[in-house]
Amino acid sequence: MTPAISPARLMRRLTALGEIGALEGGGVCRLALGDADKAGRDWLVAEMERLGLAVFVDAIGNIWGLRAGRGQGAPVMVGSHIDTVATGGLYDGALGVLAGLELIETLNENGIDTEAPVAVAAFTNEEGARFAPDMMGSGVYCGALGRDEMLAVTATDGAGVVGAELDRIGYRGSAAPVVPAAYLELHIEQGPVLEREGLRIGAVTGVQGIHWTEFTVHGQTNHAGTTPMALRRDAGQVAMRIAREADAIAAAFGPPQVATVGVFELSPGLVNVVPETARLTVDLRNTDGNRLNEATRRLTGFAETAAAQAGCTLSTRPLARFAPVGFDAALVGKVEAAARARQMSVRRMPSGAGHDAQMFAPLCPTAMIFVPSEKGLSHNVKEHSDEADCAAGAQMLLDLVCDLAGARI
Amino acid sequence: MTPAISPARLMRRLTALGEIGALEGGGVCRLALGDADKAGRDWLVAEMERLGLAVFVDAIGNIWGLRAGRGQGAPVMVGSHIDTVATGGLYDGALGVLAGLELIETLNENGIDTEAPVAVAAFTNEEGARFAPDMMGSGVYCGALGRDEMLAVTATDGAGVVGAELDRIGYRGSAAPVVPAAYLELHIEQGPVLEREGLRIGAVTGVQGIHWTEFTVHGQTNHAGTTPMALRRDAGQVAMRIAREADAIAAAFGPPQVATVGVFELSPGLVNVVPETARLTVDLRNTDGNRLNEATRRLTGFAETAAAQAGCTLSTRPLARFAPVGFDAALVGKVEAAARARQMSVRRMPSGAGHDAQMFAPLCPTAMIFVPSEKGLSHNVKEHSDEADCAAGAQMLLDLVCDLAGARI
Known part of the structure; x- marks a missing residue:
């Protein structure tokens, strides 16, 4: 059995990141490449460094922290995003990235090493709220979107261009994207299905x-x-x-x-x-x-x-x-089995929203884990997911990474 | 037979008034109680005085010019309005008022006197574009709207109050409204029916x-x-x-x-x-x-x-x-008969829009004359009615006034 993650530590990080760009009365605004996004990135990079990860930034501003493996192979990557819509919540995107930090810290404190390296990624402008299209960073990372074209995109309100904003906030890097051995993304459902059915985990079969x-x-x-x-x-x-x-x-x-x-x-x-x-x-x-x-x-x-x-x-x-994206059948099966192994209630379900994971699906085995969203609300300052659900998702992520990366437990 | 009005003179006045508040590229903006409305009022009063009319202004800024009759009875009134919507045309309202001036000038130059006085009226804020409700001046004149309440109305954009604007432009008068012996209003149809059916005159049976x-x-x-x-x-x-x-x-x-x-x-x-x-x-x-x-x-x-x-x-x-307003059946019959007497094609029809005339319907025999609107357009800078149709309407108005006021021809 893999060790247990720390729900309290996960929630502390969610709260800490949620204070960056916090809105009066609740919720958060960290529009991509704005000042709050820069502050969130700075905080994230500091956390990665504190956990001993090697931090990389590519030309479109994607950030990933790498924990070395015993071998030299491609990393198992977990990721999501930390940008938000103008009136966003604390969980959308952030949960996937911060669960990544939590699993790294759990591996570290238990002295567990893995055969494959493990990477935790935060992709630029997943929301598309300030710059279109959405999933911009993961799209460029995976080759679905042209880098130079995306660097030239002007904000929907006319204020700012991607490349210039990356320069301004200091996140135009030069690291070369690496195709991962597998990609996993934990995310809140952003819909009402799991809550309605009283389930804890969604094994996401693909994106509509x-x-x-x-x-x-x-x-x-x-x-x-x-x-x-x-x-x-x-x-x-x-x-x-x-x-x-x-x-x-x-x-x-x-x-x-x-x-x-x-x-x-x-x-x-x-x-x-x-x-x-x-x-x-x-x-x-x-x-x-x-x-x-x-x-x-x-x-x-x-x-x-x-x-x-x-x-x-x-x-x-x-x-x-x-077009619809189907996730890797074997990996979706592993998600389902991992939930069952922890006695967590689970169902297979499609994702109704787009996610960074869909960009990885053509490149490597990819899957997603959903946890319930209270009242199905997201892109809303009232967005909320229970601590127990967030922790369950993070635990699943650790269990699966240990499996996929060949952890020596 | 009553004498013929002068189509050219009518059109000259339509053009002259249309230059006051003219919009670049066509159309006109004389929002009620604004500077252009004041300029239009000044021009109208000067025309009335030039034609020898006694000019009256009441507390809500309605203007009427009175041509004395042989007797002392109530006047036969013709009227409409000279305010416009923000992007209005040259005919809506103006036609009814200026056809009134034209019929006065025709009576004058032919030395025709009438038993009853004849009044030509322009009512304040028929459009309701700047101050709600519409038909404000005629509503106050006829007692359907409270004078003091209307004087306190603030502009829909917040800029200006009726009473203060009347003071500012110098049109808060003190004349007492007089119930007319009959009220007639010539107006463009503002709809497509007459043009579609190839007819010249609408004998308006009432307002929807x-x-x-x-x-x-x-x-x-x-x-x-x-x-x-x-x-x-x-x-x-x-x-x-x-x-x-x-x-x-x-x-x-x-x-x-x-x-x-x-x-x-x-x-x-x-x-x-x-x-x-x-x-x-x-x-x-x-x-x-x-x-x-x-x-x-x-x-x-x-x-x-x-x-x-x-x-x-x-x-x-x-x-x-x-509620719907029905016009005076006998007077509507006179309108229809007057058109037939001039070999003008005519149909009875309701008015789809509100008009000052509906305020008079409960007080005295009231009717309206419609002439065709090109493509049915109104409240539009492209609003247009042919000279022949405008002249036909003005001629009808003269014929009916001569009948109702007891002209000595």
Whole structure:
């Protein structure tokens, strides 16, 4: 049996990092490459050094600390991110990184060495809240995103460019990314499923495919009182039909298909004016790439017909097209078995959100461990996960690293 | 036969007034009680004085010019307004007032006197664009709105109070409103019906009743990827259903029922977040007050059910409730007959928009004359009505005033 991690120490680190960029009244704001992110990075690097890790920083600012193994092979890597959204919580990302520090400290204090090196990584700008796209650091690390292109990305609010911000905060490094022997990420679920089912651990089978589509409908603005219904070209009602169809598709396809209309805008947006223009976004997700493509085709076809029927014109813009990612079946099985070995309740489940782990899936055996999120809340200052759940996830991470890295216990 | 008005002179005045507050590239901005409105009022008063009218201004800034009759009875009044929306056209309101000046000048130059006095009026803040409610001046004139309450209204943008603005521009008068013997208003249709049907004159039978209702739906914000459909409380989809139901009600009730969703907002309004809050407005109009009440009841009932089904809470706020106004049947008949007498094509029709005339309907025989709006556009810098149509409307106004005021021709 591997030794036990220290829940109290894990929570102390979560609290300590949560004080950096803390918001009044709770929650945290450490937008990527801002001053609070720099302070969080400085704190993280100091912790890594205190634990005796060799610290590396690459060209996009990813940080990893390496604990040497007996052998010279590729490291087993655990990681996540420490950047947050503008009104984020203390657990999203941070849990995965700080559980990595905790497992290193547990190995250290128990004098356990491993055959393979063990790396703990924090990837730049996972959230995409300040710079698009999200998962930027892990995407560059794994070769899915172009380094120079990402260094040139301007902030969504126009204030700052990735490369210049990295220089400003002192985190443009030169270390060469190393393909790990395996990649493991502990993360809060950010959804309600584990809590609803009273389970402690999710063995994540993969990440849903994501299609974001923006529809813009152009009709004709008219006076709400003087224009008979038959003479209208109401962009708003066409957009409402598209939004309702997205919901109907999710109902017709059934789980795991989900559909969300998060943005919906009318112009000119006056009580007594028939809208001239309507813009909405539809977020469709499914673990089955074919079904997801089918959902998107059905929606865009419906939108074209609905616009034409109302005498409106439509422009359809794909904002994101991510195919589903399947994690390594053997490694997912190990996660499940490791939970059972500790008498922790567990289920297999897909991830509805994107994570750094998905970038590693094409490169090496990859898996994720989920722990419950209270009320499913995340990207929210009220985000919370119980200490017992966080500790359980960290223990799983240690157990699996010991297995994968060949710990001598 | 009454003499012919001068189309060229009418158009010169429309152009002259349109230069006051003119917008670059076309259209005009004479928001009520602003500097451009003051300049328009000064110009109007000068024109009235040049035509020999006695000019009166009341406590809310309504202006009317009186041409004496042979008798001492109540005047026949024609009127409308010269304030505009922020991006208005040259015809909305101005046509009715300037056609009044034109008919006075035609009476003057033909030496025609009338038994009853003839008044030409311009009412304060018909548009309601800067100060709510709309039809403020005519509402106070006719006793439907409280004078002191209206004088205390603050601008919708917070900049200015009605009474202080009247003082500032020098249009807080003291004349006592006089109940007219009859009230006639020439106005552009602001809708597409006359143009579509190739008609010149609308004999307006009344003003539709108007119900504005705001619905605010509160649900729960959630991550678009991690929250299964069955666990959502999506405020946005509830709001979409309410919006679609408004459309369904208009279809089920048939003309003249109309329904418009002009405002629709989601919060937080992010692509990958299930909306927590949605707000929409529904504008329902019908000439039949009972049917209108029925439409509003059906919609609010539907909204309550839809919110409850989705586990959301709903707040419903009536923003406006105006009962339909019927114009004087005999006077509407006179409008129709006057058009036929001039071989002008004519149809009876309701007004979909509110007008100063509706304030007079309870006090005296009241009617309106509509002329076509190109493409139905109004409250738009591209608002346009043909010279021939404007002139036809002004001629009708003169013909009817000569009839009603007892002209000696």
